[in-house]
Amino acid sequence: MKNLKYIVLLIAISFINCERDDICAYTTSTTPRLIIEFYDTDNPDDLKDVPRLTVYGEGIFTDEDGITTEPTESSDSIVEVYDESDTIDDAPSYVFNVNTDIIALPLKLTDDLGNNFITTRFILEKDTNLRIDGSGESNIDILEIRYSTDFVYVSRACGYKSTFINLGVSRDSTLDDDTWIRNIIIEESIESTVENENTTHVRIYH
Numbered sequence: 001m002k003n004l005k006y007i008v009l010l011i012a013i014s015f016i017n018c019e020r021d022d023i024c025a026y027t028t029s030t031t032p033r034l035i036i037e038f039y040d041t042d043n044p045d046d047l048k049d050v051p052r053l054t055v056y057g058e059g060i061f062t063d064e065d066g067i068t069t070e071p072t073e074s075s076d077s078i079v080e081v082y083d084e085s086d087t088i089d090d091a092p093s094y095v096f097n098v099n100t101d102i103i104a105l106p107l108k109l110t111d112d113l114g115n116n117f118i119t120t121r122f123i124l125e126k127d128t129n130l131r132i133d134g135s136g137e138s139n140i141d142i143l144e145i146r147y148s149t150d151f152v153y154v155s156r157a158c159g160y161k162s163t164f165i166n167l168g169v170s171r172d173s174t175l176d177d178d179t180w181i182r183n184i185i186i187e188e189s190i191e192s193t194v195e196n197e198n199t200t201h202v203r204i205y206h
Contacts, residue, residue: 037101050101057094057122058122097129117147118149120144142171146167164194165193169202183205
C-alpha cells in the first residue's frame with residue numbers, strides 16, 4: 001500500500017513538472033490541407049454540389065497486378081468517410097460517390113526528384129454512380145496542383161509544420177475535351193499561400 005502511494009505521488013509530480021511545450025495541443029495549427037469549394041458557373045456567388053463526386057490522389061489505387069485502377073466502395077484507400085458536414089474542419093480528404101460542394105486535399109511535402117516545385121495530382125470524378133452501377137460513364141478531370149513548401153517551427157512538442165507557397169492550380173487539358181470543370185480561381189486573399197484551413201483557398205466553377 002505504501003509503494004502504491006509513492007507511485008501515485010511520482011505520477012502527480014511528473015504532471016506538475018510537465019511544461020506546456022511538452023504537449024502538442026489538438027487545437028494547434030499544423031500542416032494545412034488545400035480547401036476547395038465548388039461554385040455555379042451561371043451564378044458565380046452560389047455554391048453548387050458536384051453530383052456523385054469521387055476524389056483521390058492519382059495512382060493510389062492499383063489492382064493485384066499493380067495496374068492503376070478506379071476505386072470502388074470497398075477500396076481500402078478511402079481513408080476518410082464523408083459525414084455530410086458543412087464545416088471546413090470536417091471536410092473529407094478523400095470522398096467517394098457523394099454530393100458535395102467542398103473538399104480538403106492533403107498535399108505532398110516532398111518531391112521524389114528533389115525539385116523546388118512540387119506537383120500533386122488528384123482525380124476528380126463526377127457522376128461516379130454511373131460507373132458503379134454500369135448505367136453510363138462518369139466524367140473525370142485531373143487537377144494539377146503546383147507549389148513550394150516552407151517549413152515553420154511550431155513548438156518542441158509539435159515540431160514543424162509546412163505551409164505552401166507559390167500556389168498554382170490547373171486542370172489537365174490533355175485528358176479529353178469532355179471536361180466538367182469550367183474555371184479555377186485561387187482566392188486573392190491568400191496571395192497564393194496556404195497557411196491554415198481557416199479560409200477557402202481555391203474556387204472551382206462547374
